[in-house]
Amino acid sequence: MASSSSLTLSQAILARAISHHGSNSSSDRPRRRVHSTRPVRASAVETLDKTTETSLVEKSVNTIRFLAIDAVEKANSGHPGLPMGCAPMGHILYDEVMRYNPKNPYWFNRDRFVLSAGHGCMLQYALLHLAGYDSVLEEDLKSFRQWGSRTPGHPENFETPGIEVTTGPLGQGIANAVGLALAEKHLAARYNKPDSEIVDHYTYCILGDGCQMEGIANEACSLAGHWGLGKLIAFYDDNHISIDGDTDIAFTESVDKRFEGLGWHIIWVKNGNTGYDEIRAAIKEAKAVTDKPTLIKVTTTIGYGSPNKSNSYSVHGSALGAKEVDATRKNLGWPFEPFHVPEDVKQHWSRHTPEGAALEAEWSAKFAEYEKKYSEEAAELKSIISGELPAGWEKALPTYTPESPADATRNLSQQNLNALAKVLPGLLGGSADLASSNMTLLKMFGDFQKDTPEERNVRFGVREHGMGAICNGIALHSPGLIPYCATFFVFTDYMRGAMRISALCEAGVIYVMTHDSIGLGEDGPTHQPIEHLASFRAMPNTLMLRPADGNETAGAYKVAVLNRKRPSILALSRQKLPQLPGTSIEGVEKGGYTISDNSSGNKPDVILIGTGSELEIAAKAAEELRKEGKAVRVVSFVSWELFEEQSDSYKESVLPASVTARVSIEAGSTFGWHKIVGSGGKAIGIDHFGASAPAPKIYQEFGITAEAVVAAAKSLL
């Protein structure tokens, strides 16, 4: 296909929309060179029809292969095998199928691409480079995997514009892709009009054998099938090799049958190495199936082109070595210097810059029309696209007085969610089959389902890991989408992989984690978090919030909504808690603050520090001590990270260095608390597993009581 930069805008769009199959394309598949069995080591490029077009495609594909080979070679680190095997599908996607604007990687209506097998990132860097993204210039390819480069060892959206999500830990990417496709389906259902499909893009993904083995991938793909995400098209790079060798040693299931069971449409491209038309036909077929996601199993040869290393694990994760690079150059007929992009290939790809600009301009014009007709919807959609929160949204946060009824923070959380859903058009989410326990239902909305995708309650089923990663995908789809998800706090253990990626990739997911301590009672130690607060306080770029009552829960939501570049985890109680005097939204925003004090001159005799359900206990202990004439300050330490970010003078005003008599109380591990209470203080907590019994009994038996706080305080005075 020659450059189409001279086509009219609408022609260009049309040409791309129907996909570039060439004049002899056909939906019959496979057309030629079909291997009836998995291809074995390819020792030479297979003969192709020598039309200009195909030879240029092949040249482009080899350019991609060698950019990957050369970058890995220069870094002496990286994964050349996948890019060499997946270059054909990569080429077709970025050159013939996908709609994007390289000069604005954040154009809202772009097709999304996710490389779930993130170790093969040189594939995507090479494609971004050819497509004209400014984020991946030749110098970036040459500094692959080096300090400060824009081409890190795995794809990272926060480093490289054009990368949608952060992958590498296997299975995350395909789950992110499900989230991206969910977001598209949801926004399309909410905002498209019969006369204007203002939201309309595909989500593509490449995943490998490793991703397929991960449980998270099965979870997310089961949901994708359930939701009928017809615009999700995943390419399974079926190369039969993983790090330990042939997948026969650990992975002999029928992926096709499994995906059929999951409700996907399945297509098998038997020759992914050179079967360009097969790949094209598969994509066409996938697009025609609108009620199911499609898995295109593309059988490839890992390290295709390398005469001695292809089809073996040795080409997966290390540089080929100078000798084998030479042999591969000879084998694929590649006479060029490292990092060379042949002029005709460069010329061919250059059309994407004007085309992409035209695509965006066309869409912008369409949006202007839309805005005229549907001003309310347009304003909402704009705020979702831009991430600008509606003015005054925070006024919707509920407030409480000490006279407000005692309640569990999980219930108070639901009041906040329901209040916020009215003012935040991008708020949507749900629970991993615990909606009625996590209290996460938005009462004014129905369920996001296959046939009701405009609704905002998402039913994730018992799939915590998939849920977290899907929310990462939703969050990264559009800055104004604010996904929340929920389970019992202890089951963060199931989804920690996704939660860490939230933190790393700057996805402001809100994690609504209820049943946050032994306070859940009878379910026992399997369900009682102990070390979880500590484990998230240690996690970078993560806000761990443990509100004590209504005002603090509202404060936690204010913080969570405002922090769009880091996840917030709300630890919430199952049990009822009183509305405490002195708590406030503003206090929560500072992370730690004084809720009551009878000292003067910033010199209390003792400081009692609590979080969440134990702040009440600290307050009770303070009353006791004050009765005995002590000057006692009670500090709520709702978020360590926020407190750490305050000025030294503020910190000194809450925790004066001169006051070493400090007692903390929290129904969880004491790990980490010694930094707060200091060498002279005492940390009351639980450094062992929980127990099955009614909650008050466990609190008593474990010594999480006001008496214990009083005793500890007295021992320090």
Next chain:
Amino acid sequence: MASSSSLTLSQAILARAISHHGSNSSSDRPRRRVHSTRPVRASAVETLDKTTETSLVEKSVNTIRFLAIDAVEKANSGHPGLPMGCAPMGHILYDEVMRYNPKNPYWFNRDRFVLSAGHGCMLQYALLHLAGYDSVLEEDLKSFRQWGSRTPGHPENFETPGIEVTTGPLGQGIANAVGLALAEKHLAARYNKPDSEIVDHYTYCILGDGCQMEGIANEACSLAGHWGLGKLIAFYDDNHISIDGDTDIAFTESVDKRFEGLGWHIIWVKNGNTGYDEIRAAIKEAKAVTDKPTLIKVTTTIGYGSPNKSNSYSVHGSALGAKEVDATRKNLGWPFEPFHVPEDVKQHWSRHTPEGAALEAEWSAKFAEYEKKYSEEAAELKSIISGELPAGWEKALPTYTPESPADATRNLSQQNLNALAKVLPGLLGGSADLASSNMTLLKMFGDFQKDTPEERNVRFGVREHGMGAICNGIALHSPGLIPYCATFFVFTDYMRGAMRISALCEAGVIYVMTHDSIGLGEDGPTHQPIEHLASFRAMPNTLMLRPADGNETAGAYKVAVLNRKRPSILALSRQKLPQLPGTSIEGVEKGGYTISDNSSGNKPDVILIGTGSELEIAAKAAEELRKEGKAVRVVSFVSWELFEEQSDSYKESVLPASVTARVSIEAGSTFGWHKIVGSGGKAIGIDHFGASAPAPKIYQEFGITAEAVVAAAKSLL
């Protein structure tokens, strides 16, 4: 079937081995009362043939139902729905099919049963009670979910003899069951002789919709299919209800097709509520399929028998309430007081005590014969059964001198694993597709595979969560089985759910976690652990070990092998580390110890504390400071938990309270270190995500250097 206690021993065994199908049993299934569609709410017990036998079965089944109903009602907490629906399959398993000795729950050759849907634990407690286990007496049923009871809210092997594993967090149990079945297949292959099948039992499991949705279940079941675990028989309680309501809202995949893809044999029992013969026939068929695990999908009605709550989520997780209990009693024709076991039911089950004793005695006699003929194998198997380690095993641990070559601790780990495999017959394990990176291959053994189950290298594929839970199952199969498993340390995030269960259920799994810091270099922040050391130090009953060199790696293995009741996590380096003077196995056993010191009178000017790859940096900094005349102690803090367990005087000898000038260095989060360095000390670490670059560059840029330690020390002097 009447009591068979009068049968001869071998008759009894035979009778049980062929399973009790009654005189009219048949392998044709289903025979009668087949529902062509999923049964809807059952408003009354369906009519059964009124033979004595079946009526007694039904009475027993209703006993199980009401023990569950009554216990949940008394506790006003728990999950009656599953026991009411699964009572028929539970009855058939424990009364007709399984081989066990209630008076010795630890009899080696017993059939194993796992309730993966652990919330339904009253099912199992009722069965153990009827079967005659001393661990579940009537008083235990009456103290369900109470403080100190043996009937906690979810099944816990460490609380209740007769419970094999700890379940509740969904999906763990089926993965444990895969581990139990793997252990049986492995030991059978190693120790059975043509004339003596000394290892020969089944593993049964009940899992629900929740388990089926969890990724971990798919991971483990994919492996079970790959390994052809023919003696694993799983019952899928297909009741179409989960906490959020009908599974239609989130779970519409075809489980049958998925499991077919995973290589399982599938049977559907359409009437699990009263189709006793269907259930029996299914088990018979499952046993006949020896090369595949079997999934018996049993369609049941959750809360069967409750006229107003069955087939709804309301019966899943809370007491029925007095009114509905009454209605259920009427509906099922149950005139008895709460907790009543009718005399004929009691009498019927009473045979299991003599029968179980006979089964064990028969096996013991067989083992005595075996021992005579195969003394070497018998001795090995005995040590696996008893958990007694072979005398002098620790002499196999390699030792190193400062002159030994520098090496990565992952390589030193492999030396230990290979040395130990020779002396520890129960050591087996592997990696999640990173064997060549984790360095976990046992060189003298082949792969545990379907047709080579006697081998000891287990290939888990990229399935971290399943791997951990499978290892829990292996560890809990026999005290002398010592499973290890491996991945990159950062991917503990994927398997933390299983690792926490290791800690809780007292499974001494060895977690070989390599690439333990930014020292892995170019793979970047997705692969670089930061908060992971802290997160495991906070986890109860878990040994987090980070050895610095060869002697410390050997020490870590010594500790790991000796600690059979808690998991050990070894954090190991990718990069080479020198063999340091002063390190020792004995030192590691104390958790923290001095490796060098030029002070006297236990009064160093400053104490430098390091772990793993940073101990070298601390040692270098000490040299610098000593050159300047300072008295410097270097402490290796390889395991916080072990140090915490030492005497106060030992702790004082290492970290004297009077010395507040302390500097710690670790390439990870500083979270928690302030307890060790105190308010007067400094903790050097990394409180943000990593970066993609060569490792030395990252160390330099992040300030994890000897210069930084020297500067910090000087600032304190």
